[in-house]
Amino acid sequence: MNVPSDVLVVGASAAGLAIVESLRRKGYRGRITLLDEEAGTPYDRPPLSKQVLAGTWDAERTHLRTRDVLEALDAEFVLGERAVSLDAATRTVRTASGRELGAQAVVLATGLRARRLPGLTGISGVHVLRTLDDAAQLRKELLHAEQAVVIGDGVLGAEIAATARQMGRDVTLAGPQAAPMRTQLGAAIADQLAVLHSGHGVRLRPHTLVQEVETTEGRVRGVRTAESEVLPADLVVTAVGGVPATGWLADSGLVLEDGVVCDSHCRAAEGIYAVGDVARFQHQTLGRSLRLENRTNATEQAQTVAANILGEDRPYTPVPYFWTDQLGVKIQVYGLPTPTAAVHIAEGDVEEGRFVARYLDDEGHPVAVLGWNMPKQARKHRQHLLPLYTPSTRPEPATASR
Template sequence: MLSHIVVVGASAAGLTAAEALRREGYAGELTIVGEEARSPYDRPPLSKQILRGAWDEERIVLRSDDLLADLDATWILGTAAVALDPSARKLTLADGQILGYDGLVIATGATPRRLPFGHDLAGVHVLRTLDDTLALRDGLRGARSVAIVGAGFLGAEVAAVARELGVAVTMIDPLPAPMIRQFGTEMGELLTQLHASHGVDVRCGTTVNALTPGTGSDLLGSAGSDGAERGSAGRVAGVELSDGSRVAADLVLVAVGASPATGWLAGSGLVIGDGVECDQYCVSAPGVVAAGDVASWDHPGVGRQRLEHRMNATEQATTAAKNLLGQAIPFEPVSYFWTDQYDVKIQVYGRSGDDFDFRIVAGDPAEGRFAALYGDGDRVTGALAWNFPRQARTLRQHVADQTPWAAVSA
């Protein structure tokens, strides 16, 4: 019988796990540890509604104070976990506290990757937390130009918001088109067209060699008659690309992906690969489960996966909590994610990308609304909808049923 469960990570996954534990009848001591000093909040709006200024901060808080109090949990916020001893079942925090436990949920999420240079310059941003977003939003209000390094989810969404705010945008990525990793070549070409049509300078197929500071003028991001960048010394003024070109920029967003937040688990004995490695039940060690962006688990139908999707965080956390209490439920979801860019909503169920076949099955890209399926040559693996939500829900069933690819590709 578990008497003290600790949840490490006051995230969507961590909060969901805590709620699931109580819902499943766990009445023992519950402690929730969070590195940020904030109550749990939703992250997807950070790169869209919050960055745009359309929502205030309170709107992304996941639960009211009353609902959080109903959990009857001890909250330790603003303090990171720094070490774990699973054999002794002890967790060490940055302030020196040592928490004993008999059940542990790891939900520490991920941290943004950085370039090996340039982050000491003012005006260079990453985006993961609410504080990151507020700083970037403040910068965009006075900026004339922004260079976005990375054309994945964050890069593409921030590019759309910056253009809506009237800021000149250059989006840079080593791959041939935006979001090819997520969607594949055909969709990447459509996203290139979408961003270009809104005035984004899409520089794909090139990498960043350096972030360059200004030369001391007070005119940020401007250039003299000699073409030299004139931003303030110590502040970013431009980006040097591998093709030899230079891009002037008042701000730079580095959006080159995220790494699972596992550094604090060094020496713990847990298996760490691309995240905390778990079995199909989200169990990584006796009495230890993991969920959300930090968890790499053995999907019964797909194999090892780690997903940085909002829906996966809550679904996995629910399953992990149940299994920590003694159930044995394999976690085998049909994954779901979405992105909003300009007036376009793209929704995807299952697995997609260049590793799979791609076929449009409804609508027409030229009309601004269509749906498509992905397949591995044998079965349907994924479904995508571009401004076509009704079709997305319908096509999801093909993913769940693993419909033969021949039945939809004729």
């Protein structure tokens, strides 16, 4: 494989910037262009629902790199330009202003867009949280709000509810699950998270679907559920997941199915790769496709893609990982918990608020590890998952302990 003379990265996200840095660290001296629709310095997203919303970080602290470091990358940053189409055959991207950018290798790192509920747009007091501007607007209104309702009980919704409650707001967290983050954590641990939120004064409304918001003179005043109950609110945040930002690729010829479909090397087509939240790649050892939405994946996947651009022919076989901080608790999850997995405490104690849980399949094999305020210990237990992600035999059944 010939090393491309130039590389175009669409999306100045954490993943997009990591591509540029990885290429330069590996000695690549070709031309690199980084295109993004936001005009500001590339920034990190995990702090938005926590430190930025709480006001403990200002916007500058979210910047992924200083200007001096960015300049040292010797890349062209085309910011404030939105990509509107891709010609996969010629690897040419057209922007909203009519500009055309092409390269021998193109990396798609456009991430997600916040999913919006029908009928909840254009209403004063109703917010989503995806960008730095979103966080600034939400914080501004949250400081003066009395009753906030967060719609959506996944990771983002739970984090926003936790932060808003720590700011002293009256908070209701409403969602379709039996407990916050049940899909990500399983029933047993999600119940512990529900206890944590309730203990800090967050009102939980499980099994709740939202029908509409009620307004007065264009301003939200409540949320009406499918059971016709009205939850009072002068501020509403919808946190119902993200949609891969692939709309601009509709006529590109690439395969789009809940993300940009890639092979095990994160390649979507000849000379075109995808990375980060937008990439649906084939996990070679699991034998299935995955799309991972987390900060760690953005960096690790970018390193693999950069290597492949330079001809290393490396499959991407990560141990999935995500983390969240809520109400003084750090939760870390390695692997992929399943709804039917048995949960056993491998270290620590649930009552003391510090433990490591192992998720076991029907044969007693570990499929995931969770740390609750035990980060070092959780990482140690991660080693039990490695046989699932490397071409080796299955591990011996784990011994349950409590």
